[in-house]
Amino acid sequence: MAALRYLTAGESHGLALTVIVEGMVAGLSIKAEDIDEQLARRQKGHGRGGRMAIEKDRAAILSGIRGGRTLGGPICLQIENRDWKNWSAIMAAGEEADLTERRVTQPRPGHADLAGAIKYDQRDIRNILERSSARETAARVAAGALARRLLAEVGIRICSHVTAIGDAAASGGPIDRTEKEWADLAARAEQSPVRCVEAELEQAMIAAIDQAKAGGDSLGGIVELAVLGMPVGVGSHVQGDRRLDGRIAGAMMSLQAIKGVEIGLGFEAALRPGSQVHDEIHYVPEKGYGRNTNRAGGIEGGISNGAPVVIRIAMKPIPTLYKPLMTVDIDSRSPVAASVERSDACAVPAAAVVAEAILALVIADSLLETTGGDTIEQVKARVAAMREQALRF
Numbered sequence: 600m601a602a603l604r605y606l607t608a609g610e611s612h613g614l615a616l617t618v619i620v621e622g623m624v625a626g627l628s629i630k631a632e633d634i635d636e637q638l639a640r641r642q643k644g645h646g647r648g649g650r651m652a653i654e655k656d657r658a659a660i661l662s663g664i665r666g667g668r669t670l671g672g673p674i675c676l677q678i679e680n681r682d683w684k685n686w687s688a689i690m691a692a693g694e695e696a697d698l699t700e701r702r703v704t705q706p707r708p709g710h711a712d713l714a715g716a717i718k719y720d721q722r723d724i725r726n727i728l729e730r731s732s733a734r735e736t737a738a739r740v741a742a743g744a745l746a747r748r749l750l751a752e753v754g755i756r757i758c759s760h761v762t763a764i765g766d767a768a769a770s771g772g773p774i775d776r777t778e779k780e781w782a783d784l785a786a787r788a789e790q791s792p793v794r795c796v797e798a799e800l801e802q803a804m805i806a807a808i809d810q811a812k813a814g815g816d817s818l819g820g821i822v823e824l825a826v827l828g829m830p831v832g833v834g835s836h837v838q839g840d841r842r843l844d845g846r847i848a849g850a851m852m853s854l855q856a857i858k859g860v861e862i863g864l865g866f867e868a869a870l871r872p873g874s875q876v877h878d879e880i881h882y883v884p885e886k887g888y889g890r891n892t893n894r895a896g897g898i899e900g901g902i903s904n905g906a907p908v909v910i911r912i913a914m915k916p917i918p919t920l921y922k923p924l925m926t927v928d929i930d931s932r933s934p935v936a937a938s939v940e941r942s943d944a945c946a947v948p949a950a951a952v953v954a955e956a957i958l959a960l961v962i963a964d965s966l967l968e969t970t971g972g973d974t975i976e977q978v979k980a981r982v983a984a985m986r987e988q989a990l991r992f
């Protein structure tokens with residue numbers, strides 16, 4: 600069983616989203632602003648549709664926190680869907696729900712629509728799309744905010760930037776960066792509407808999104824993430840399901856529309872000889888063991904090696920197209936253009952923020968598995984001991 604686990608619930612146009620986070624240690628200071636700040640970051644980004652103008656995501660803390668500190672029990676968070684008031688007649692839980700209005704019968708290629716409708720035997724595809732929608736990611740970001748607070752207490756932080764939107768892509772492959780360089784880059788990404796740190800590329804990305812949107816099309820892209828301040832020894836080589844890289848890859852692929860994950864050099868490692876892939880080890884008395892390069896992306900043998908953990912994820916373009924692809928109407932079984940739900944043209948910057956949250960949850964889970972402990976003070980003492988052990992080894 601995971602040390603830290605969570606479950607989300609909620610439909611895109613339902614009353615609210617909720618998430619229960621279980622396994623969080625006691626005594627961690629959490630303010631509502633810590634969660635709301637992350638929710639606001641997720642709502643930003645050039646290319647999003649009309650829904651983001653309606654929602655102003657805020658988390659209500661329903662349980663597990665008292666007087667600003669976690670109690671050790673399940674933490675339940677709720678995010679209201681402001682759009683619910685426009686959908687309450689259609690989305691009502693009771694028999695009064697209007698099931699004919701906004702019925703969807705034309706499955707969108709690239710969505711869960713058709714496979715989900717067949718699997719759950721639903722003649723209204725809305726019964727699938729309401730839950731497959733990435734509206735759910737707001738709940739994961741709220742949960743991730745708790746994990747981020749835990750990690751901050753032990754000097755671990757998570758950041759991201761966008762390296763490609765469609766073919767507006769950074770030239771060259773992955774680059775080694777120091778912790779300081781990562782932190783500076785993350786601060787710059789925060790200022791960009793596409794979370795891109797290169798001015799010229801940022802403009803190209805914005806233009807690409809605008810062009811896709813004007814043409815009724817959509818774009819995906821690539822996000823690079825880093826975990827800074829990792830102690831040596833999170834994750835393990837002893838069993839496949841304890842490997843940190845495996846857990847990260849699985850978690851990243853659990854994010855809607857993510858179709859590829861790389862750690863460190865990733866696919867590039869397969870194209871190079873070993874001498875240009877593996878990171879030579881050195882020793883400096885007051886700093887301990889270190890590397891000049893970080894092609895491994897901070898994980899060797901499924902264990903964090905103390906270098907920044909570097910991950911890249913590929914997001915496919917948004918499936919709902921204002922100029923729709925062809926599909927088949929499930930009533931008439933005739934060819935038709937796919938249905939058009941209000942939609943984003945590009946959500947790569949938002950996906951970056953969600954990926955950060957999911958990454959925070961995975962790192963916090965593996966860290967707690969390593970440290971054990973019921974209180975934040977116990978976790979802090981154990982992480983300090985891990986750092987000390989690496990230094991004096």
Ligand SMILES: Cc1cc2nc3c(=O)[nH]c(=O)nc-3n(C[C@H](O)[C@H](O)[C@H](O)COP(=O)(O)O)c2cc1C
Binds near residue numbers: 731949953
């Ligand atoms: C932050 C975010 C926002 C998204 N917004 C939309 C959207 O507005 N319209 C849409 O059709 N898909 C959107 N998606 C993508 C769908 O949720 C996703 O492509 C769909 O669930 C199918 O992808 P899958 O095959 O990876 O599950 C979004 C994804 C993310 C991560």
Ligand SMILES: C=C(O[C@@H]1CC(C(=O)O)=C[C@@H](OP(=O)(O)O)[C@H]1O)C(=O)O
Binds near residue numbers: 651940
């Ligand atoms: C609501 C969010 O994203 C939604 C994700 C989404 C999808 O199909 O994934 C479709 C759109 O929903 P709607 O049709 O209500 O505008 C997005 O707005 C959100 O990110 O909070």
